[in-house]
Amino acid sequence: xxKVVQSPLSLVVHEGDTVTxxxxxxxxxxxxxxxxxxxxxxxxxxxxxxxxxxxxxxxxLSSILDKKELFSILNITATQTGxxxxxxxxxxxxxxxxxxxxxxxxxxxxxxx
Amino acid sequence: KAGVTQTPxxxxxxRGQQVTLSCSPISGHRSVSWYQQTxxxxxxxxxEYFSETQRNKGxxxxxxxxxxxxxxxxxxNVSTLELGDSALxxxxxxxxxxxxxxxxxxxxxxxx
Numbered sequence: 001x002x003k004v005v006q007s008p009l010s011l012v013v014h015e016g017d018t019v020t021x022x023x024x025x026x027x028x029x030x031x032x033x034x035x036x037x038x039x040x041x042x043x044x045x046x047x048x049x050x051x052x053x054x055x056x057x058x059x060x061l062s063s064i065l066d067k068k069e070l071f072s073i074l075n076i077t078a079t080q081t082g083x084x085x086x087x088x089x090x091x092x093x094x095x096x097x098x099x100x101x102x103x104x105x106x107x108x109x110x111x112x113x
Numbered sequence: 114k115a116g117v118t119q120t121p122x123x124x125x126x127x128r129g130q131q132v133t134l135s136c137s138p139i140s141g142h143r144s145v146s147w148y149q150q151t152x153x154x155x156x157x158x159x160x161e162y163f164s165e166t167q168r169n170k171g172x173x174x175x176x177x178x179x180x181x182x183x184x185x186x187x188x189x190n191v192s193t194l195e196l197g198d199s200a201l202x203x204x205x206x207x208x209x210x211x212x213x214x215x216x217x218x219x220x221x222x223x224x225x
Binding site: 041088105 | 117148155156158160161169171203205210213214215217218219
């Protein structure tokens with residue numbers, strides 16, 4: 001069965017720290033890897049990665065994909081309390097009993113002032 | 114452009130009852146997927162609809178069903194509710210499968 005594993009499951013840092021969240025996957029028919037941020041509501045889309053080695057950036061967030069080693073990282077620099085959330089990694093495939101997106105369990109990030 | 118909307122936002126039911134949840138996708142999106150989210154299991158795929166046809170179904174019992182209408186709006190139904198059905202039910206839409214999915218706010222269901 002396809003799976004997506006995120007680590008760590010939870011993380012506590014202080015404002016200004018830099019964090020790295022990990023996502024590894026074993027998915028047949030890989031199409032893309034997506035990162036979402038979930039606060040106490042719906043997951044909001046952050047990035048979609050399809051090619052190895054090309055970094056995507058949005059402000060203090062960045063992400064990169066390694067299709068050879070089957071993992072991705074999400075970096076957040078100069079963290080702020082507003083970054084506190086669950087970060088979800090999802091791998092897109094071409095459908096099946098697990099759907100088009102297979103999610104990891106998420107990393108809960110807590111940023112303390 | 115309006116996002117994905119879901120109604121109702123909160124629901125309390127008792128065991129044995131049935132419930133219907135509604136999802137309106139982003140305008141122009143024709144694919145709708147449903148997920149169940151619980152603290153222990155994370156996001157689990159329920160089913161996906163495209164052009165009124167169910168394309169994929171997750172490993173959930175037959176008590177869970179859904180449909181999609183010609184305007185792409187979707188409903189899911191859970192019959193004979195069990196305590197374990199208490200969860201956040203999320204709907205996500207995309208232009209076509211398998212494109213990037215955008216999530217609605219969810220319906221939080223509590224079964225007593």
